Amino acid sequence: MADLQRTPLYNVHRELNAKMVEFGGWEMPVQYEGIIKEHKAVREKAGLFDVSHMGELLVEGSGALDALQKLVTNDLSKASIGRAMYTPMTKEDGGVIDDLLIYNLGLNKYLLVVNASNKDKDLKWIKDHLSGEVGVADKSHEYALLALQGPISQQVLQRLTSLDLKEVKFYRFAIGAVAGVPCLVSRTGYTGEDGFELYCHPEEAEKLWWSLLQEGSEDGVVAAGLGARDTLRIEACLPLYGQELNEDINPLMAGLGWTVKIDKGDFIGRKALMEIKVQGASHKLVGLKMVERGIPRTGYPVKVESQQIGWVTSGSFAPTMNANLALALVKPEFAEIGTEISIVIRGKAVKAEIVPKPFYKR
């Protein structure tokens, strides 16, 4: 795979015989021993993921908060030091440039974690729209990112750190050593399970990876790839940029109204999103379950009788529910739970119905 970037854990993946695929310009492990096995391990025990492809941008300066508030839809003033916040970053028309996690590191420093394939676009957008006493720098090469996800994550991680993890609550972080490796330890994730994301220096990533895997292996911790990460996040109905979100999809369509804080003051996209809020979004993100046999996939048309009412954004066999499920953007008049629709699979209309989201909740 020529010209692809590799994470600091590339050699680890080779050693574990992972199947490697291209993702967002990176050569990443899609699976080690099998997607379903890894998926179930995360739901029942825990899985260890390399997500070092994610980008990290540092926004710093006395005007950092004010500048960021103008760039993102969520109210970052509510994220005190030691907290993380999820937020879309939108264009004037409300379309999503990227969805990000922002850490308030204190001392007017904010760490923005962005999608790998959007990093360069985000950096340019932020540079072009930052105002006041503030700067932005790409720090992606200074961080490796490991995610330990699943119900036993805290129990395993606690054995390797003197941080008191029960005090690190959901969407908060602490800084301390894990297996002797300095880390930012964040209680966040993308699987619908309890878990942690660990940011460390790239040179220490291998040591951290093997320490976590060795410590947890007897308890059932396994290496897990991007394949399982995708099926896990689909079950939890967490959006993926490029599928549920893009520059033509606004946060209100994607069910992210809770991240759009119109009253916090001005931000790029506020006016458009305010109008959409009043008039109603053109499409609504819904959950679908296949009634007849078939697996829904990204881009498949969604129909009622002969009328196309939307499209599948993500779909998969869902190992936890043992069902074929999808997220889809449909016209709001067809978004009610129980609505019978069909999905066009290889030219054939196959029956499905609208079901509540999320499909999986721990």
Add this chain to the structure above:
Amino acid sequence: MSNIPEGLKYSKEHEWIRLEGNKATIGITDYAQDSLGDIVFVELPNIDDEFESDDVLGVVESVKAASDIYIPLSGKIVEINEELVDSPETINEDPYEKGWIVAIELSDTSQLADLLSKEDYEAFLEENA
């Protein structure tokens, strides 16, 4: 290294073919099932459907993606493996026996010359995989 049994014929689309007189049983190879990963759905043709060689015979879907299965020989479907409908993972577990997909009655035996032997398929995999 993939398992490539003796006594079968192979195609460059990673199917295996077991010949018994005018009948050919077809499945996908160990290499194919391993590349696809966990198979979770199989779409089969109907008995008596007729196909030309290289037509799309059906579809196997792994967790990640859907892949067409191409029929390596022309013929009429005489048996389908209905067990795969409820247990598609059988293809992963036993690709050459319980994971067979269809059996056809050959309509053009001259096409048999186009199939690969075990050694040809091994060489093909080494070059292409």
